[in-house]
Amino acid sequence: MNKKAVVLVSGGLDSTTVLAMAQAQGYSCYTISFDYGQRHRAELVAAESTAKALGVVEHKVVTLDLRSIGGSALTDDAIDVPEDDPGGIPVTYVPARNTVFLSIALGWAEVLGAEAIWIGVNAVDYSGYPDCRAEYIQAFQAMANLATKAGVEGRSLEIKTPLLHLSKANIIREGMALGVDYGLTVSCYQANSNGEACGLCDSCRLRKAGFDEAGVPDPTQYAAKPVA
Template sequence: MLKDEKAVVVFSGGQDSTTCLFWALNTFQNVEAVTFDYNQRHKKEIECAKSIAEELKVKHHILDMNLLNQLSPSALTRMDIDVKAGKSGELPSSFVPGRNLIFLSMAAILAQQIGAKHLVTGVCETDFSGYPDCRDVFVKSLNVTINLAMGQEFVIHTPLMWLDKAATWKMADDLNVLKLIKERTLTCYEGIIGDGCGKCPACQLRRQGYEKYMQMKANVSTAI
């Protein structure tokens, strides 16, 4: 644990950000979470994040980012846009242009106000659906830009950057929160907490990762 160090976790209440929240609580002395309300497809996402933060007694900031909804139409900001996977190299309809750029920038401003120098986000380049703002090169570049813009020495942490979903489930298990992550987080594009609808791309990726990890775990137990 980094004593006397404070971190801000970008927290949506989903599998990845909740795993990162527990990672941060295990890593830093003081942790606060920030959730962005951009009039996303399902308000349940915010309710889910609020519930988990309250249970963990983590100070939780909910910031109004409705401008993002106006500027970046996608399946996550418009109910009349269907959730579809990208085809022929195209980005999926769930991509929200500029989302992580804005979220991390706002998280840095919040961090400066509360005396934190660590930012934690659940972006991942292994299972990232082609989103350009989930890439390691983007995060590193933004980290430099934020530090230059604000005259600070923030560090952006990406604990899941090189993990597939199976490895993310393993991290949750190692942190002793596998059950909570499975039952209480919201990944589903249809707004169903836990195992979700089972049909949307997010649910399929989540389920496949869980099944792969449980099989790996069973194989290890059998070998022992």
């Protein structure tokens, strides 16, 4: 019987690479995205496109309203997306986002009988987000196996984070080796409705630097000239 995995996909470079890696390891993949009121909604179109291109079993979009609590430049239009690096945890951090997303993915994984959840968190080029650290993932996995019927009955679930300690360049190299079409992905925090990137935000800078370091042509469509 094929092993099943739920894969969180945002339409971005990292999560698309994770999906390809899960498939390469023989998992039947069920992808999940979240329409949470984010500013960069072009990512939802990209998530569906990449899931379809990679041939997942099922792609699901769950609607949430994180704008109702705000607190992030991605969920509150009154907070500008920064175009420099102020240091510390940036305003693009969405409070409790990965905890909410992983909890819903956990529920679907239990329904499906999946043995793993794959997520593209990264502790190297991660913008300082606290819910992208190894300690956080370990704590969530422990909680997941305490909180579910499957866990109590001995069917433990693993949170897979293959990108955790990879640089952006190495993530791109891994994806290229697996045939990922990065032209389908959108990483920008403020991409326009056509999916064109600003070239200025933190996510754009990390993505562009990754392609440069990997020595791979950048397929990103920019609405304006990217940063040097």
